[in-house]
Amino acid sequence: MTPELLIEAVVAGILLGSFYAAVSIGLSVAFGLLDVPHIAHPAFLVLGAYGAYLLGRHGLDPLLAGALLTPLFFLGGVAVYRFYHAAFERRGSDPGLRGLAFFFGVAFIVEVGLILTFGVDQRLVEAPYIGKSLVLGGMRLPLRMLVPFAVALALTVALSLYLSRTFAGRAIKAVAQDRTALSLMGADPVRVKQWAFGIATATCALAGALLIILGPVEPGLGRLYIGRTFCVAVLAGLGSLPGTLAAGLILGVAESVVLTSFGASWAPAVAFGILLVVLAVRPAGLFGR
Amino acid sequence: MRGGNRFLAAAVLAIITAVALAQVVQNEYFFFASYVVLQFVVLATAWNILGGYAGYVNFGSGAFFAVGAYTAVALIKAIDAPLILQLVAAFVLSGLLGFGVGALTLRLRGIFFSIATVAVAVICETAVVNWRFVGGSRGLAILQPAAPLWFESYTRFLFVVMALIAVLAVALARYIQISWIGRGLRAIRDDEDAAECAGVPTLKLKLAAAALSGALMGVAGAPFPLYMSFIEPTSAFSLNYAVSALAMPIIGGTSSWVGPVIGAVLLASVQQIVTVTVSSELNVLVVGVLLVGFVVAAPEGLLGLTARLARRSGLARASIRTPGDDTGQHPRVAEAPTDAGRP
Numbered sequence: 001m002t003p004e005l006l007i008e009a010v011v012a013g014i015l016l017g018s019f020y021a022a023v024s025i026g027l028s029v030a031f032g033l034l035d036v037p038h039i040a041h042p043a044f045l046v047l048g049a050y051g052a053y054l055l056g057r058h059g060l061d062p063l064l065a066g067a068l069l070t071p072l073f074f075l076g077g078v079a080v081y082r083f084y085h086a087a088f089e090r091r092g093s094d095p096g097l098r099g100l101a102f103f104f105g106v107a108f109i110v111e112v113g114l115i116l117t118f119g120v121d122q123r124l125v126e127a128p129y130i131g132k133s134l135v136l137g138g139m140r141l142p143l144r145m146l147v148p149f150a151v152a153l154a155l156t157v158a159l160s161l162y163l164s165r166t167f168a169g170r171a172i173k174a175v176a177q178d179r180t181a182l183s184l185m186g187a188d189p190v191r192v193k194q195w196a197f198g199i200a201t202a203t204c205a206l207a208g209a210l211l212i213i214l215g216p217v218e219p220g221l222g223r224l225y226i227g228r229t230f231c232v233a234v235l236a237g238l239g240s241l242p243g244t245l246a247a248g249l250i251l252g253v254a255e256s257v258v259l260t261s262f263g264a265s266w267a268p269a270v271a272f273g274i275l276l277v278v279l280a281v282r283p284a285g286l287f288g289r
Numbered sequence: 290m291r292g293g294n295r296f297l298a299a300a301v302l303a304i305i306t307a308v309a310l311a312q313v314v315q316n317e318y319f320f321f322a323s324y325v326v327l328q329f330v331v332l333a334t335a336w337n338i339l340g341g342y343a344g345y346v347n348f349g350s351g352a353f354f355a356v357g358a359y360t361a362v363a364l365i366k367a368i369d370a371p372l373i374l375q376l377v378a379a380f381v382l383s384g385l386l387g388f389g390v391g392a393l394t395l396r397l398r399g400i401f402f403s404i405a406t407v408a409v410a411v412i413c414e415t416a417v418v419n420w421r422f423v424g425g426s427r428g429l430a431i432l433q434p435a436a437p438l439w440f441e442s443y444t445r446f447l448f449v450v451m452a453l454i455a456v457l458a459v460a461l462a463r464y465i466q467i468s469w470i471g472r473g474l475r476a477i478r479d480d481e482d483a484a485e486c487a488g489v490p491t492l493k494l495k496l497a498a499a500a501l502s503g504a505l506m507g508v509a510g511a512p513f514p515l516y517m518s519f520i521e522p523t524s525a526f527s528l529n530y531a532v533s534a535l536a537m538p539i540i541g542g543t544s545s546w547v548g549p550v551i552g553a554v555l556l557a558s559v560q561q562i563v564t565v566t567v568s569s570e571l572n573v574l575v576v577g578v579l580l581v582g583f584v585v586a587a588p589e590g591l592l593g594l595t596a597r598l599a600r601r602s603g604l605a606r607a608s609i610r611t612p613g614d615d616t617g618q619h620p621r622v623a624e625a626p627t628d629a630g631r632p
Contacts, residue, residue, distance in 0.1 A: 037400040105581035269415040272408035
């Protein structure tokens with residue numbers, strides 16, 4: 001591989017990596033901080049992408065559509081968590097096997113529901129910035145990737161600031177550290193978790209819009225993103241948001257380099273490969289608590 | 290031992306019935322559909338050995354199934370191997386893959402193990418897609434051999450073979466359940482650390498369960514290329530296998546070998562009927578909805594449901610106790626990390 005090609009692959013990887021951080025950040029909150037085995041997260045992501053597609057057909061910009069859908073997704077997330085809590089956490093029985101099966105089933109229902117509504121064909125959106133490129137020092141940077149990069153970066157930074165600076169954000173971190181202590185302080189852990197899970201789901205609306213800006217979307221895409229999102233969330237160290245950004249960048253660059261040197265058909269295995277290695281070598285991740 | 294004899298009689302009866310059906314029934318579609326039902330009996334039973342008994346949730350059943358199928362394809366293409374050799378090779382190779390997945394349990398528990406199985410599935414699929422010899426992503430057509438003596442068609446023959454495999458798989462699962470192995474696995478499921486302390490050889494048991502579970506799934510997949518006369522990665526690695534292999538035991542009940550059998554027969558039959566009468570997408574949806582419904586409303590599956598109903602209508606009406614209710618107010622110590630790391 002020539003150095004120019006390598007540099008181009010790394011730059012593309014950084015753009016992609018920031019996007020991977022954005023799609024995984026909801027999982028970092030839901031799984032990393034709240035300990036909810038949220039396998040349906042990538043399915044919600046694809047749902048968000050289809051939401052943007054649906055509104056985009058009426059002439060709405062996909063990013064705007066994603067932003068408009070966030071309140072809806074927030075409410076959906078709150079509802080899902082309330083249901084999960086009532087069905088599993090409150091019973092006090094081990095939610096392990098059944099919680100996993102529950103979210104696996106939900107993800108499956110979302111996927112099949114999308115197939116039944118939209119068919120298995122790939123869907124695209126149109127926006128003024130899709131298809132154009134920015135030429136920078138002899139390198140072509142497609143806006144299709146630059147826009148998700150910028151929005152993803154903003155989303156990730158905003159959410160980490162929210163968690164570390166605001167009262168509600170710190171309450172979410174507190175429930176992750178010690179929910180018993182939180183309830184002794186007079187706060188209701190369930191309400192805090194429900195709020196956090198709502199936020200985690202709301203990010204799916206915006207990240208889903210980025211997903212469909214980046215490329216065509218089909219219902220089965222969620223399965224591929226199980227690997228990517230969990231890879232990022234675990235590599236980051238569960239619940240660490242700055243770690244999520246770093247892990248996203250690592251995955252993006254690794255995937256992009258593999259893609260340029262071995263071909264696109266090997267790319268899906270990269271995330272899972274990294275995930276297996278991290279799980280085997282350092283399950284606590286880069287910035288583990 | 291009376292239970293053992295009864296089981297043996299039922300097993301023999303099942304095989305005889307399968308052979309007789311292959312001679313008597315005229316409708317070819319019957320075998321086409323029944324083969325699928327039996328295949329799911331094997332898959333569900335195999336999943337339950339690791340998932341139900343030991344509590345390790347495998348999301349990658351499709352990978353084991355496909356490894357079995359592609360082992361068979363490779364053997365057919367390379368040396369035109371007979372079916373029995375394909376089955377044995379699929380058993381061994383998928384068993385090895387299962388052993389590898391079992392080794393993952395060394396470090397990974399709960400959701401991490403489950404995610405790792407998804408990873409194994411995707412990596413296997415990527416490898417097969419890139420493997421030209423067995424057709425790559427475009428697939429490969431395979432000729433069914435001539436029907437063996439005594440059989441009218443090759444599908445009928447495969448139906449009997451699958452019935453035999455299903456009976457053997459169920460017998461194996463039953464043996465594991467009632468022997469010391471099953472007790473060990475249940476101890477692992479309830480509390481792995483406590484089991485280890487009490488002298489249960491947890492690692493050996495987990496490896497054995499994972500290898501056996503994988504091997505049986507591979508055997509379920511081995512006749513698949515001949516049955517379909519065609520193989521391609523998307524259908525061989527279909528998520529449907531992963532979801533069904535998990536949904537059927539959970540719907541039937543994971544605590545006993547009967548559960549997966551009931552779940553598989555019911556669900557796979559419903560699926561076949563829905564596929565024919567409505568659409569194949571809808572039948573997949575049915576599995577997902579039933580899975581979520583059962584996990585939420587009837588965690589012990591049909592077995593637990595019937596047991597509860599029997600108890601309720603039975604004699605001990607006054608002393609009904611519903612376990613596991615309303616303990617949420619007691620904080621669980623294990624849940625809270627103890628170190629107060631500062632952000």
